[in-house]
Amino acid sequence: MIKTVKRIENFINDLPEKLYLFKILYSEKAAIKKKRSLFSNVKWSESQQKEFDDFWVENYGKKIKPYWNKLYESINGVYHYDYFPEILYSTELEPLLNPAEYCKVFSDKSLTEIVYGKVCGAFFPEMLLANCNGSFIDGNRSMLSFDDAVKSICEAGNCVIKPTVETGSGKGVRLLNIVNGKDSATGIETETIIKNYSENFIVQRLIKNSKALSNLNPGSLNTFRVITYIVNGKINAAPVSLRMGVGDSGVDNIHKGGLVAGVNEDGTLKKYAYQLGYGDNSAKFTKHPDTNIVFENYCVGDIKKLLSTAIKLHETTPQLGIISWDLTFDEKDNVVLIEANCKEQSVWFPQIINGCSLFGEDTRYMINKIRH
16 A cells, blocks of 8 residues: 555656656657658668668667758768767656756756856856846845836846746847836836746846957857766766857847857867758858858867866756756956756757767767667
8 A cells, every 4th residue: 555655656746757758759759740851851871771770779779760860961961870869868868867856946047156156267147136936136146125126227238138947949038228227229117027027037237248259240149059968977078069149139049040050179160050940941151141250260269168167067066967058258258157058958959060979979878878
């Protein structure tokens, strides 16, 4: 009887996570089906198909569909049997590496500086205001009433407001220029803006990019995606991506028309930047459409410093096996942490733009962790 009750309790406790993973699985299958027109024309030779099948049977324990590998190849033209399929990452590897209870806490963007603030070499956007589960705090993390919260940012100037929980793909991110209690672009009063976001949001001072990043596109904050992961007690880094805005969008997000390019170890960009959307676009550029800067060999900063900082950041939270960092260089070339993502991370676009497997020599190790 006691064992039966315990099993029921465990089932109930695990149900939300199981339902979440089912939703992710359904979404991934629906997404790849919509992209069939992109990869259906990718034809493999018999030897390539055999290489692919043998690799996955050896390491995963069974064959897998080649849809994701062919999708990546359809965009970048580079065949790899060891690309890590998005569906296996999102439904099996990430849930294994990043326990849900830790993700729920570490994903809260109002806690980012609290968690990682002592990391040497890491800087953070200045927090002006945050709402945490309905309660307001200022930049010193002192409690505020609603009226005082409104007053605290009535002359904030250029800033950004965004949700702090259950976020992703730039959802809810808005650039503001608050003067005399109003956003100068829309005329919307600060009080209305705060009420519209209701709760769980943060207002931060807008970061100014380094000269090299600003020259690429001055109309947006351009950021690096650095993915770090733990293998046998060591933190390694995946190939780096640079996301750039287009026009005056103000954001660099891929899903809002931004460009993304691979970054070499010496800090130079690869030849192409891609406009991927949700992975259903294959447009690529050799130069930025607004500034006409040629991407190939353009130096975007000290990548060794960027990677070193990301690894130090990850050492603070070893509870998480893989983290996607959104980092940038500010006008003083400091490494600034914008966000730390530990849930619903995307591994498809770094592989497409860099033309290689996400985990490189660690791919077999990662696949074996989810072996069937």
